[in-house]
Amino acid sequence: MQFKVTRLSLLISGLFIATSPLAYAADTSDVGKVTVQGDAGGGQSTGLIQQEESAKARSSVGRDYIEKQSSTGNPYQMINLLPGVNSYDQDGTGLFGGNVRVRGFNSDQLGFTINGAPVNDSGSFAVYPQEYTDAENLCNIFVTQGSTDTEAPHVGASGGNIGMTMCSAEDKQRFRTEYTFGSNSLQKGYVRFDSGKIFNDRFKFFISYSKTQADKFKGDGRADKEHTDFNSTFDLGGGSYVDTGFMYNSAINNNYRSLTKAQIAQFGPNLDFGTVPPVHQPGGPGAQNDSTYGPNAGINTGNKNLYYGYNLNPFKNWLATMNAHFALTPASSLDVSPYMWYGFGTGGNQLQTLTEGNASNLLGGGVRDINGDGDTKDTVFVYEGSRTRTYRPGVTIKFNQQIDNHKLMVGYWYERARHQQTGPFTPIDNNGNAADVWLNNPDLWLKNQNGSYVQYRDTMTVSTGKSAFAQDNISLMQDKLNLQIGARYSSIDRDFTNNPSQSSPGFYTLQKSYSDLLPSFGARYQLTQTDSVFFNAAKNFKAPGNFSYFGLISGGTIVNGVYTGGTVRNPLVDKETSWNYDLGYRIAADKWTFSGSLFYVDFKNRIATSYNPLTGNNTDYNVGDSTSKGLELESGYSLTKNLSLYGSLSYIKSKMDKDMPFSATTALPTAGKEFPDTPNWLSGLSLQYQQDNWYVFGQGKYTGKRYSTLVNDDSIGGYTVFNAGAGYTFPSSTWLKKPTVRFNVNNIFDKQFLSLSSGSGSQFTTNAVAVGNIAASAPSFYVSPPRTFSVTLVADF
Numbered sequence: 001m002q003f004k005v006t007r008l009s010l011l012i013s014g015l016f017i018a019t020s021p022l023a024y025a026a027d028t029s030d031v032g033k034v035t036v037q038g039d040a041g042g043g044q045s046t047g048l049i050q051q052e053e054s055a056k057a058r059s060s061v062g063r064d065y066i067e068k069q070s071s072t073g074n075p076y077q078m079i080n081l082l083p084g085v086n087s088y089d090q091d092g093t094g095l096f097g098g099n100v101r102v103r104g105f106n107s108d109q110l111g112f113t114i115n116g117a118p119v120n121d122s123g124s125f126a127v128y129p130q131e132y133t134d135a136e137n138l139c140n141i142f143v144t145q146g147s148t149d150t151e152a153p154h155v156g157a158s159g160g161n162i163g164m165t166m167c168s169a170e171d172k173q174r175f176r177t178e179y180t181f182g183s184n185s186l187q188k189g190y191v192r193f194d195s196g197k198i199f200n201d202r203f204k205f206f207i208s209y210s211k212t213q214a215d216k217f218k219g220d221g222r223a224d225k226e227h228t229d230f231n232s233t234f235d236l237g238g239g240s241y242v243d244t245g246f247m248y249n250s251a252i253n254n255n256y257r258s259l260t261k262a263q264i265a266q267f268g269p270n271l272d273f274g275t276v277p278p279v280h281q282p283g284g285p286g287a288q289n290d291s292t293y294g295p296n297a298g299i300n301t302g303n304k305n306l307y308y309g310y311n312l313n314p315f316k317n318w319l320a321t322m323n324a325h326f327a328l329t330p331a332s333s334l335d336v337s338p339y340m341w342y343g344f345g346t347g348g349n350q351l352q353t354l355t356e357g358n359a360s361n362l363l364g365g366g367v368r369d370i371n372g373d374g375d376t377k378d379t380v381f382v383y384e385g386s387r388t389r390t391y392r393p394g395v396t397i398k399f400n401q402q403i404d405n406h407k408l409m410v411g412y413w414y415e416r417a418r419h420q421q422t423g424p425f426t427p428i429d430n431n432g433n434a435a436d437v438w439l440n441n442p443d444l445w446l447k448n449q450n451g452s453y454v455q456y457r458d459t460m461t462v463s464t465g466k467s468a469f470a471q472d473n474i475s476l477m478q479d480k481l482n483l484q485i486g487a488r489y490s491s492i493d494r495d496f497t498n499n500p501s502q503s504s505p506g507f508y509t510l511q512k513s514y515s516d517l518l519p520s521f522g523a524r525y526q527l528t529q530t531d532s533v534f535f536n537a538a539k540n541f542k543a544p545g546n547f548s549y550f551g552l553i554s555g556g557t558i559v560n561g562v563y564t565g566g567t568v569r570n571p572l573v574d575k576e577t578s579w580n581y582d583l584g585y586r587i588a589a590d591k592w593t594f595s596g597s598l599f600y601v602d603f604k605n606r607i608a609t610s611y612n613p614l615t616g617n618n619t620d621y622n623v624g625d626s627t628s629k630g631l632e633l634e635s636g637y638s639l640t641k642n643l644s645l646y647g648s649l650s651y652i653k654s655k656m657d658k659d660m661p662f663s664a665t666t667a668l669p670t671a672g673k674e675f676p677d678t679p680n681w682l683s684g685l686s687l688q689y690q691q692d693n694w695y696v697f698g699q700g701k702y703t704g705k706r707y708s709t710l711v712n713d714d715s716i717g718g719y720t721v722f723n724a725g726a727g728y729t730f731p732s733s734t735w736l737k738k739p740t741v742r743f744n745v746n747n748i749f750d751k752q753f754l755s756l757s758s759g760s761g762s763q764f765t766t767n768a769v770a771v772g773n774i775a776a777s778a779p780s781f782y783v784s785p786p787r788t789f790s791v792t793l794v795a796d797f
Contacts, residue, residue, distance in 0.1 A: 042588060042591060042593035043637040044064075046065060046636060046645075046688045047064030048081060048082070048686060049636040050593075051588040053524065054484075054522070054524075055483075055536050056146075057084075057144070057536070057584060057599065059079075059082040059084075059143050059145070059634060059648075060140055060143065061078050061140070063139045065078070066139075068725055068727060068742065069744065070180070071180045071742075071792050072093045072095055072135070073093075074095075074129035074130050075132060075162070075164055076094075076098050076099070077094050077098075078135070079100070079141055079162070081646070081699060082648060083145070083632035083633060083650045083682070084145045084632050084652070085100065085101075085102055085650075085682070086102075086678070086679060087100040087101070090256050090785070091214075091785045091788075092183075092746045092747065092785040092788040093182075093223070094129070095212060095223040095225060096253055097128055098755075102143060102159060102160055103160070103628060104654050105158065105159025105160065106159075107127045108120065108125040108127065109156070109542055110159050110160055111148055111156065111160070112127050114133065114163075114164045114319060115165060116163070117337075117341065117394070120156055121419075122419050123417075123419040123461050123546040123547070124546065124547055125545055130225070130251065130253075131249050132247070133164065133166055133227075134190065134208060136178065136208065136210075137166055137167050137192075137206075137208060137231070138164055138166065140163075140165040141162065141163070141165075142162070142165075144160045144162075144163075145160050145632065146159065146160045146601060147582065148518075148538065148540045150487070150520055151398060151409065151469050151488075153394065153396055153413045153415070156542045159601075160580070166229065166245050168231060169232065170196065172197075173195060174192075174193070174194040174196070174796050175796065176192045176797075177190070177794070177795055179793050180212075180791065182214075182789050183787075184215040184216065185215045185222075186212075186213070186790055188211070188212040188213075190210040191208065191210075192207070194206040201235075202234060202235040203234050204232065205230065205231065205232035206230070206231055207229070209228050210226070211225070211226050211227075212224075216254060217786055218270045219256070219257065219273055221308045222253075222254060223252075224253075227250075229245075229247050230245065242322065242323070243321075243323045243325075244321065245320070245322075246319070246321075247318060248318040249315075251314070251315055251316075253313045254308055254309075254311060256782060257311070258780040259781060259782075259783065260778040261781070267303075270783075273306050273307060273308035275307075277307050277430070278299050278428070279293070279430040280293075280381065281293040283372060283378065284373055285375070288371070288373070288380075289379040290379060291381075299351070300351060306349060306351050307351055307432060310349065311348075312350060312437065314346055315344070315346075315347070316345060317343035317344070318341075321339045322336075322338050323337045331402040331403070332400060332401045333399075335398040335399075335411075336396075337395065337396045337397075339394055339395070340391075340393045341393075342391055343389070343390045344389045345387075345438070347385055348385050350384055351383070352382055352384040352456070353381055354367050354370060354425055355378070355379045355380075356368070356377060356379075356380070357449075360558075360560050360561060362448075362558060363500060363505045363563065365560075366561075367447075367448060367454055368448065370382065382426065382428060383426050383437075384423055384439075385423065386421065386423060386457075387423060387424060387439045388420070388421050389420045390417060390418065391417070393415060393416065394415025394416070395413070395414055397411055397413075405474060406472055406475075407472070407473035407474075408472050409470065411468075411470075412467065412468050413467040413469070414465070415464070416462065416465075417461075419463065421460075422457060423456030424439050424445040424455055425446040426444050426445055449561070454502065457501045457503050459498050459546075459549075459550065460496070460497045460499075461494060461496050462494075463493070463494055464492065466492075467491075468489050469487065470487060471486035471487075472486070480525060481523070481524070481525050482523070483521075483522070483523050484522035484524075485522075486521075487517065487518065489517050490515065490516060490518060491513065492514050492515075492543045493513045494510070494512045494513070494549070495510075496509065496510040496546060496549040497509050498510075498549070498553070500563055504551045504553060505556075507563070512571070514543040514544070514575040516575065518538070520537065520538035520539070521537050522535065522536040522537075530587055531585070531586070532586045534586070536580075537579065538580050539580075540580065541575050542607065544573045544576075548572065552569045552570075552571065553568050553569075554566060573605075573607055574605050576603065576605050578601055578603050578604070579602040580599065580601050581601075582598070582599050584598070592635070592636070592637050592638070593635065594633075594634070594635040594636075596631065596633040597631065597632050598631050599628075600629045601627065601629070605625070606624065606625070606626050624658045626657055626675065627657070628654040628655075630651045631649075631650070633649040635648075642689055643687075644687075644688050644689075644690075646688075647684065647685050648682070649683050649684075650682040651680060651681055654675045655672060656671060656673050656710075658671050665773075666772050666773060668710060668774070670711055673711060673712040674712060676709060676756065677764075679704035680705070680706075681702065681718070682704065684702075686700075687699070693728060694726070694727065696726040697725050698722065699722070700720055701720065702718065703720075705718045706756070708756050708781075709765045709767055709768050710766050710767070711767045714769075716754045721747050721753075722751075723746045724748055725743060727741065727742040728741055736795050736796075737795065737796040739794070740792075740795070743791050743792075744789065745787065745788070746787065746789075747785065747786065747787045752783075753784045754783065756779065757779075757780045757781055765778070765780075
């Protein structure tokens, strides 16, 4: 007998717990935004739901859930079961990245923070989840669906925000060791030291270090990652304190290859980058061309096997945060939260060709002799990547004042990010080795005849973000009614400089500013001790990414190696705005926690990035106005003292209002079409049994059919994936405390499915079938990772 789980079965399961009978009322303690019960009742023991009190749709996962997942998991995987969340991971380990959408909002439309500091790319607002904290040090991840928080430090969040909070240090001294092994040669070593309370119990800190490695599940290559986290708390007395955090990450990954449906049909889903390194054609008189040299056949022509060693993502980043909280009086406080983000690395397909030259009509006089054969007539394989360096300091200052039944908050956020994006070239040898993999040694970069570096791109974006915000929480009717009225005025000033490069040879500068007043209103009414309703309306906005400013000059000529003349075009896109509305109902009972909401989103000038086959470039477009509407349900239920059930159900219907102008003579037929990668149905289910020193859980996630192009002429089917885990804690000994073993398995039934490759943001294919003079362009996909497992051993000393 074959057992098949369908969408209907998961939906019914989710609805079953959503309509469970009301249990006994709960004794609760108010700790701010979340009401926590004594022994994690109300189905909260899974760590997948909290009893929220905010007047907006909000979901979260806590430490109880995070610590039971694979120790290499990234934040996208941790929030995958929450309502409205559609995420994927490229290989199951969390080390190679992935993508997330919430209510159809792309990851670059969501604001991401760690300890309150923004971590979206300051230029494109992209997000890279594998760069963040170790899962062992994360205590909470929350998702605010739709409405960005009033004090959130974002200018690129039209669809809500996702926040990660690092755990505080332990009160007692502790040394923890952890080792994880699993599929595809996965290995992770982790150590953490907690100081315990010192200096008259006023100070505590922890520091941790981890090293992780894993092979790809298909093709050659691997991930190597080193990570360090630090957190400290200094109690100043009288309710004042200073929290500091520091995260450092260094990783180098080989990329997975995304495939079109035609490639999958012809070569199978395991097609990946090639394993044969390109070689140089021997130099000599006349013109040599590595691309057409016999031994290199197929490497960068035809289906382009390329070479896995030149599809890398080396990246280093660190983030320092601080929150200094000063209790000025019993009714007032001041928070000063500075931060500093630094990132450096490169990525993409680094196998490129350069053509030598020596003429006045070539940029920089042409590329110098690369292969050392004494002429400048050759086309040579080289290594080039999208090199980025970012310095991003900022600060948020927030003042809180309680006046009778009013909780007032006013504040200001400021940051100034310097985002340098270049593309230097460095030589490669015949064994697949690049002279400078990190592209951080100018002595190894190739030069033009005039001594300048050969660059594919060379830009600097200085982005100055600012927000002034105010909010009033008003408690009425003995706190049965709570009103939240807020507004922020947010702006970003972009100062962009384009230096001459291979892709954009003319020098130009551009200054653009985007701003908006963003009001919000929320209301929560407590119907009974357990039942409440809420309503929220908020306006958000997103500035265009800085890629909108690339390649805007054309029409000039190169004279004596310098580009002259030319016309600088205006960017095609303006800011994106959205109004988000939520109407919800919550139950916070002894055995049952439930939250449901109806939502409506009204977009103006929604931004999408797509490949333009007429120009051969990725281009940002305002696809016009659009709307999204739907519902979200989540519920946690304690079936018994030890057995807990969690379910989520989401429905969304998005629609673009008009055809999208694509060129001077052509519009794409997008009117009435749905946004890509936005499934109508999502459903999640988790069942957990926990007793004394052991636990076991199983979970499933259904992702519905979704379109893969803007005109909806291609789609991918729905699928359901099941994961499971178990753990056991052994008795402590005199020297070994709480030795624990955990087991996790992902994709238990080895389900095969496709995930749309759309970068970290809004990059979509326009049409898979030709439309007028717009040629077809096949979307590409990541193939699902197979069944994988991991085993984690933990002990304290």
